[in-house]
Amino acid sequence: MKAEKIPLLLGIILIILLAFLIVWQADVLGVSAARLEQDARENQEIGNNWEMAQAVNDDMCAMLFYDEEKDDCAYSIYLSREGFSFGYFFRQGGFDPYMAESVKGIVFEDKGIALLSLNEDGVCRIVVDNDTGKKVISVDPEKPFAVVLPVDCSEITMYDAQENVVTLYDTYTGI
Structure with missing residues (x-):
């Protein structure tokens, strides 16, 4: 038997x-939401001594890593996939000097918009206008930020502490 x-x-x-x-x-x-930071640090060889700003929703995760002096930065974008899949998948990342100078917007047509910045402009408020109305997102003007916005945003306006409009100069479709 x-x-x-x-x-x-x-x-x-x-x-x-x-x-x-x-x-x-x-x-x-893919990578679970709990392991996104660890995966990005390992794959992009980012040290644990760098700080991180992160934003996550069901479709996208945007992370901005930066050193203590805010002289250097790296970013990682992870996206979820439609259909039979689990977790988030690395889409793009690396070093981008523009994030140190201003706010960088990366648009993924079917997932949303990631805004990343070391916040040299002192952005303290982001106003997003879409079909359902205006949404106000508060940001610490002294700290770098990562914000993930839904795909249906029609207008994005950023303000500094003196209520001056901060221009989003660089927006492009992610590859």
């Missing part, structure tokens, strides 16, 4: 192993 169960058990183990390999190769397992 035991000799009959061994081939059956080996067959079940083989089927489970094949199913796991198929799922792994199909690239449906």
Whole structure:
């Protein structure tokens, strides 16, 4: 009786192993929300001594890493996928000197907009206008920020502490 169960058990183990390999190769397992920072730091070789500003929603995660002096920065964008998948998948990242000077906007047409900045302009308020009305997002004018906005934003206006409009100079569609 035991000799009959061994081939059956080996067959079940083989089927489970094949199913796991198929799922792994199909690239449906992304990074969980809890591991996004760790994954970005490891893959982009960002030290733990750098601070981070992060924003996450169901479709996108935007992270801005920066050193203590705010002289250097790196960013990471992760997106979720439609259909049968789990977690977030790295989309783009790296060093961008423009984020140190102003606010960088990265648009992903079907996911939303990521705003990233070391906040040299002192942005303290972001007003987003869309079909449902205006939404006000408060930002610490002394700290770098990452903000994720929905895809249906029609107008984005940023203000500093003196109520001056801060221009979003660089907005482009992410690759």
